[in-house]
Amino acid sequence: MSQKDFMLLRKTIRTNRLVYGLLKFPRLTAFLLTYLLGPRMIEKETPGNRDTRFGLARLGSGMATADELASMRWYIIAMVEMMENLLKAHEKGEPIVCYDWSVPSEIIRAFHVETTSPVHFNRLSFNNNSDYAMEMIDKADGEGLDYDMCNLNRVAMGAILDRQMPPPTLYVSASHPCDSSRTSNQILHYLSDAEHYVLEAPYHREKEDLDFYAKNLWDMIAFLEKHFNRPLDWEKLKKSVENINAFNKYLREVTVLHRAIPSPNLALYLQNTFSLHMTIPETDYAVNMAGKLLEIARERVARPTRKMKEKERVRVICWDPVPPAFDYYKWIEKHFGAIVVIDYEGSNFIPDIDTSSREAMIRGLGEYRLMTGMIRQTHGDATFITEELEQYIDEYSADCAIMNNTTGCRGNVAAKKLIIDVCRRRGIPVLFLDVDIYDKRINSEAEMKTKIRDFFVSNGWGR
Numbered sequence: 001m002s003q004k005d006f007m008l009l010r011k012t013i014r015t016n017r018l019v020y021g022l023l024k025f026p027r028l029t030a031f032l033l034t035y036l037l038g039p040r041m042i043e044k045e046t047p048g049n050r051d052t053r054f055g056l057a058r059l060g061s062g063m064a065t066a067d068e069l070a071s072m073r074w075y076i077i078a079m080v081e082m083m084e085n086l087l088k089a090h091e092k093g094e095p096i097v098c099y100d101w102s103v104p105s106e107i108i109r110a111f112h113v114e115t116t117s118p119v120h121f122n123r124l125s126f127n128n129n130s131d132y133a134m135e136m137i138d139k140a141d142g143e144g145l146d147y148d149m150c151n152l153n154r155v156a157m158g159a160i161l162d163r164q165m166p167p168p169t170l171y172v173s174a175s176h177p178c179d180s181s182r183t184s185n186q187i188l189h190y191l192s193d194a195e196h197y198v199l200e201a202p203y204h205r206e207k208e209d210l211d212f213y214a215k216n217l218w219d220m221i222a223f224l225e226k227h228f229n230r231p232l233d234w235e236k237l238k239k240s241v242e243n244i245n246a247f248n249k250y251l252r253e254v255t256v257l258h259r260a261i262p263s264p265n266l267a268l269y270l271q272n273t274f275s276l277h278m279t280i281p282e283t284d285y286a287v288n289m290a291g292k293l294l295e296i297a298r299e300r301v302a303r304p305t306r307k308m309k310e311k312e313r314v315r316v317i318c319w320d321p322v323p324p325a326f327d328y329y330k331w332i333e334k335h336f337g338a339i340v341v342i343d344y345e346g347s348n349f350i351p352d353i354d355t356s357s358r359e360a361m362i363r364g365l366g367e368y369r370l371m372t373g374m375i376r377q378t379h380g381d382a383t384f385i386t387e388e389l390e391q392y393i394d395e396y397s398a399d400c401a402i403m404n405n406t407t408g409c410r411g412n413v414a415a416k417k418l419i420i421d422v423c424r425r426r427g428i429p430v431l432f433l434d435v436d437i438y439d440k441r442i443n444s445e446a447e448m449k450t451k452i453r454d455f456f457v458s459n460g461w462g463r
Contacts, residue, residue, distance in 0.1 A: 001200065004163065004408055005062060005088060006090075006161045006163065006164060006166060007162045008132060008159075008165065008300055009083055009087060009164065009165075009166075009226060010087070010268075012083060012086065013080055013083050013084060013087075015052075015055070015119050016076050016080045016083075017054075017080060018157070019055070019059075019070075019076055020073060020076045020077050020080060021068070021220075021355070022326045023069055023072060023073035024073065026066040026067070026069040026070040026073070027066045029066075029463070030064060030065060030066040030223075031295070032057065033059065033060070033061065033062050033064055034062050034063070034064075035062075037052075037056060037062065037385075041053050041056050041057065041061045041062060041427055042057075042061040042062055042334065043331075043332055044445065044446075045075065045445065046273050047104060048128050048441065049381075050131065051129045051224055054327065056322075057327035058072075058268075058272060058327070059072055059074075059332070060268060060330060061330045063330045063331075063333065065338075067178070067292070067295075067296050068266070068296065070292060071269060071292035071296065072186075072269070072289070073235075074273055074285045074286070075273075075275075075276065075285070075289050076290035076293065076437065077285055077288075078279075078280055078283055078285035078286060079184075079231055079275070079279070080181070081285075082251050082279055082280050084120075085114050085425065086116055086166055087166065088114075089114040089166070090166035090167075090303055090397075094113070094114065095114070095169045095170065095228065096113070096114050096115070096116060096166055096167070096168045096169055096170075096171070097113055097115045097116075097170045097171075097172060097175070098115070098117065098118070098170070098171045098188070098192065098194070098375035099115055099116075099117055099172045100118075100172065100173040100174045100181060100185055100199075101116070101117060101118075101177075101278055101349050101374070101375060102174045102176055102177050102201055102202050102369050102370070102375045102379065103172050103173070103174050103199055103369065104118070104217065104365040104368065104369045106237065106240045106241070106244065106281070106282050106363060106365060107211055107217065107221060107224075107232070107237065108172065108224065109236075109240070109280075109282070109364070110233050110234070110236045110237035111225075111228050111230065111232060111233065111234070112222055112365075113228065114235060115266070115279075116165065116168065117278055117279065117300070117432075118155075118156030118165065118184075118188065119153065119155070120151055130155070133151075133155050133439070134439055134440070134441065135158070135439075136155040136156075136157075136158030136159050136162065137151055137282075137438065137439055138158070138166070139157075139158035139159055139161050140154040140155075140157040140158040140161065141154075142346070143155050143161060146183075147454035148182050149154040149180045149183055150178070150180035150181075150184070150406070150409060150437065151189070151276070151435055151436055151437055151439050152180075152436040152438065153180060153184030153187075154184075154421050155182075155324060155438050156188060157184070157187060157191060158186060158273075160188070160191045160192055160210075161191065162300050167192050167194070168194045169194055169195070169197045170191050170194050170195050170197065170227065171185070171188060171189045171192055171194045171195070171197070172195075172196075172197045172198075172199060172340055173185035173188075173189070173196065173344045173392070174200075174201040174423075175198065175199070175200050175201050176199070176201040176202070176203065176375075177201070177374075177378040178377040178409070182439040184433045189322075195227070197220065197223055197224075197227075198365060199214075199216055199217070199220050200216045201213060201370075201379065202370070202379075203374045203379065203380055203381075204380050204381075205370050205371070205380065207214045207275075210363055210366060210367050210370075211226075211363070213363075213366035213370070214359070214362050214363040214366050215364055217360050217365070218346045218362060218364050221362070222312060222452035225363050231270050234358060237358050237361065238280035238355055238361065239282070241282070241353050241355050241357050241361050241365065242355060243282045243283065243284065243286070243287050244281050244353060244368065245280050245352050245353055246287045246291075246369075247273075247276075247282075247286045247287050247290045247310065248281075248290075248350040248351075248352070249352065250287070250291050250294040250321060250409050251270065251273060251290050251291065251293070251294075251350075252294050252296055252348050252349065252350065253297070253298075253350035254266060254270060254290070254291075254294050254297045254348070255342065255346075255347050256346045256350065257297040257298065258297075258341045258342055258373070258396060259341075259396050259397070260301045260304075261312070261315075261397060262304050262311070262312040263312065263315070263339055263341045264296065264297040264300040264337070265300070265308070265311075265333075265339050266293055266296060266314070266328065266392055267318070267339075267340040267341065267342065267343050267346055268291055268327075268330070268340070268379065269346075270293070270340040270343070270346030270347065270348070271322070271343055271345050272346070273286075273289065273290065273346060273348075274345040274346055274373055274374070275357075276289070276391065277372045277373070278372075287435070294404065295305060297435045300413060301406070305382075311337055311339070313334070313336065313337030313338070313461060314331070314336060314337060314338040314339070314399045314400065314456070314461050315339060315341045315368070315391070315396065315397055315398050315399045315400075316338050316339060316398065316399070316400055316402060317340075317341070317342055317343070317389070317392050317396065317398045317400070317401040317402070318342075318343035318344065318401075318402050318404070318418070319343070319344045319401060319403045319404065319412075322343075322436075323404065323406075323433075323435045323436065323437060324403060324441070324450075325439070326445040326448055328448070328449075328452065329403035331449070331450075331452075332452060332456070335453075335456075336461050336462045337455045337461075338456065340393050341396045341398065342396050342398075344373060344377065345374055346373060346374040346391075348369060349376075350368055350371045350372065351367065351371070352364075353365060353368060355446070362456075376388075378409075378412070382414070382415045382418055384413070385412070385419070386418050386419065386422050387425075389401070389422050389424055390420060390426065393422075393423075393426045394416060394426075395427060398428055399428060399461075400428050400430065400431070400432040400455075400459065401419075401428060401429075401431070402428045402430070402431045402433065402452075402455075403416070403430060403431065403432045403433070404433050404435050404437075405421060405432045405433055405434050405435065406435060406436060406437045407434065407435070407436045407442060409437075416432060429455070429459050430454065431451065431455040433448055433451060433452070
């Protein structure tokens with residue numbers, strides 16, 4: 001194994017260990033971000049902040065409060081331990097299972113094996129340097145891997161080629177939620193040279209669809225028991241489900257509390273929980289983070305400060321993943337008083353999982369994955385997008401919507417006309433940003449800022 005192998009993973013572990021140490025002192029960290037580091041991060045990328053800008057944006061840049069940073073301490077240590085365990089498993093020659101984002105990975109981890117996902121690696125690359133993701137994309141391009149796929153998957157392909165992601169011993173993919181994933185899964189399987197299991201996922205989510213998914217999950221369990229030559233640990237899975245229920249219960253309430261005027265303004269941190277859903281939502285760390293966010297939200301809604309009331313001038317719906325190269329939530333808050341009250345990834349409407357029987361747990365875990373942000377809107381027909389958007393407009397007193405229109409996300413790009421018609425009918429303006437989820441060369445930060453500024457000014461919300 002060369003020194004370059006898994007360089008990004010090792011660097012991220014070191015950096016996040018340092019951040020975790022700082023977050024033990026949230027008031028001090030808030031001061032450092034507000035007065036020293038943050039102001040230089042939020043406005044633009046420079047050679048001096050390229051390595052840390054995205055990571056600090058996830059913390060709230062120069063606008064995070066001490067209690068928000070305290071919640072992120074749990075997120076950071078959860079990610080660090082997951083990455084450390086992944087490296088240890090590779091070094092010991094133990095099984096590593098790579099899974100697609102709509103696979104209930106908690107079931108796989110109940111076999112006491114380490115897991116990873118392409119979604120995990122993409123954020124990892126940006127935590128180090130915003131150019132790394134493009135290097136991985138170029139690596140994939142150089143090997144003839146089609147540019148027409150979503151770059152979320154192509155970054156992962158480049159990472160496997162460049163030995164930045166520990167190679168899995170098994171790849172478990174699903175037939176949904178999107179066209180790009182179905183194509184990419186076959187290529188990721190080919191590149192990793194691992195055994196491949198395909199889970200047939202439903203298109204809709206009616207009772208018969210959930211029953212169909214549950215049956216297929218039982219088939220997956222039978223395959224995994226044969227593959228690992230051991231039974232699933234049902235006690236471990238039940239404990240995982242109990243923690244997932246607590247995690248989602250807290251986040252559902254935080255989501256609902258954003259209907260308040262002014263909102264508790266935690267959409268950025270709700271969006272961060274998407275990474276936990278995709279990796280290790282069953283950990284105590286995930287539950288602790290969600291519990292802290294709920295504590296903050298309840299306090300802010302019960303006793304909104306004068307500053308909160310004055311700051312919130314525009315209530316925004318954000319749709320589709322925010323491009324990490326320009327994480328604009330805090331930028332629009334700073335310049336236009338525009339507060340994201342609900343977004344595509346972080347909103348939580350996930351029901352509790354019934355733990356009364358093994359059959360109920362497996363069915364509930366299937367529904368959990370289908371109802372997680374991004375998967376919830378993209379695994380079915382376009383009404384999943386438009387009906388949820390109308391719900392947001394009604395329930396969250398939205399003034400406008402921003403759609404990131406990610407180039408590789410064919411389903412969302414195709415829904416553009418439908419979204420325009422919904423917003424027109426409901427009387428709110430909508431801005432479409434032609435961006436890429438990970439390639440900042442598609443549309444520069446300066447161009448995006450110009451479009452956003454023109455949108456707010458033209459609607460009377462800025463100058």
